[in-house]
Amino acid sequence: MQKNFNRKLIIVTLLSTFIPATGSSTPRVMLEKAQTYALDNQVKGFQVPTIDNTGKIKYYDISIKLTVKNDGSFNPLPSFTAKPSISISTRSILPxxxxxxxxxxxxxxxxxxxxxxxxxxxxxxxxxxxxxxxxxxxxxxxxxxxxxxxxxxxxxxxxxxxxxxxxxxxxxxxxxxxxxxxxxxxxxxxxxxxxxxxxxxxxxxxxxxxxxxxxxxxxxxxxxxx
CATH class of the missing domain: 2.40.128 (Lipocalin)
Known part of the structure; x- marks a missing residue:
């Protein structure tokens, strides 16, 4: 249940962050192609692809930090950061x-x-x-x-x-x-x-x-x- 909540939270946050409020359905996030994990109160995603309104693909590394209120409920506004992903390739692994x-x-x-x-x-x-x-x-x-x-x-x-x-x-x-x-x-x-x-x-x-x-x-x- 917690894992599903984290994934839904990522989707909602990404959509609100990356997609312009223009009503266009073209810009979007392809979260299914990203690499994500959850640890304690943080959810991280690497190589998260987005498509802008011209069809250009960009990649971001994201971090979402969840906080809990005194009554144990979730704060509906998590901390969110995103930065362009570094270039990663399939070259051989350095020892x-x-x-x-x-x-x-x-x-x-x-x-x-x-x-x-x-x-x-x-x-x-x-x-x-x-x-x-x-x-x-x-x-x-x-x-x-x-x-x-x-x-x-x-x-x-x-x-x-x-x-x-x-x-x-x-x-x-x-x-x-x-x-x-x-x-x-x-x-x-x-x-x-x-x-x-x-x-x-x-x-x-x-x-x-x-x-x-x-x-x-x-x-x-x-x-x-x-």
């Missing part, structure tokens, strides 16, 4: 230490594969996974897991670097709604975007779940520390 905004720390090491791909290995507190640059073809290290989840059919597949969980459960402070249930177990697809400093990881349901295979679950943002 080093990354800290998630929720506090978890993951270490990344890279190797160069014989087919020219760069494979990145992530070691996090409760799980491990790897990603590899390049398209999802038969020479991708996680080809079987990714195609089983039909990741290659996603319209935005080329915007991320892909891989899969190799050990444990995908479980981060800001991204763990299905931890331990199988949705984020070994073989679960992981997508990544980075600009070299900021890293956004997105988790998708495991191929083991036929009715939900490949469905977006949640995402987490990391900042490179060293």
């Amino acid at each position: 080093g230490t990354y800290k998630e905004v929720g506090g978890d720390v993951c270490k990344v090491t890279n190797i160069m594969l014989s087919n020219g791909r760069v494979q990145s290995f992530f070691t996090c507190p409760s799980f491990e996974f790897s990603l590899a640059t390049g398209p999802i073809t038969v020479d991708h290290p996680d080809f079987a897991a990714l195609t089983a989840a039909e990741i290659q059919k996603k319209p935005d597949v080329t915007t991320q670097t892909w891989g899969a969980i190799t050990n444990g459960h995908f479980d981060l402070t800001t991204c763990s709604p299905y931890s331990g249930t199988g949705f984020l177990d070994v073989g679960g697809p992981i997508g990544a975007k980075t600009d070299g400093k900021t890293l956004v990881l997105s988790a998708y349901s495991s191929p083991a779940f036929a009715n939900n295979s490949g469905s977006f679950i949640c995402s987490a943002t990391f900042i490179k520390q060293s």
Whole structure:
């Protein structure tokens, strides 16, 4: 119930902030294409796309802070901020230490594969996974897991670097709604975007779940520390 409330609040706030009061239905927010998470009294969204009245797409990082009155009810006017998103691409992940905004720390090491791909290995507190640059073809290290989840059919597949969980459960402070249930177990697809400093990881349901295979679950943002 709280999660649904947060999402509705994001939609209402975004619409009132980004859409001009002109009565035009052309400018809009595509929240379904954004990466969002909720933690305590804050809701954050990354790469939130908007379309203006000329059809131009822009991307924003947003933050909504909720407050509660003395009687326990919600303040109907949350604090809202939005700033243009940084440029994030599918280039290889730089090795080093990354800290998630929720506090978890993951270490990344890279190797160069014989087919020219760069494979990145992530070691996090409760799980491990790897990603590899390049398209999802038969020479991708996680080809079987990714195609089983039909990741290659996603319209935005080329915007991320892909891989899969190799050990444990995908479980981060800001991204763990299905931890331990199988949705984020070994073989679960992981997508990544980075600009070299900021890293956004997105988790998708495991191929083991036929009715939900490949469905977006949640995402987490990391900042490179060293």
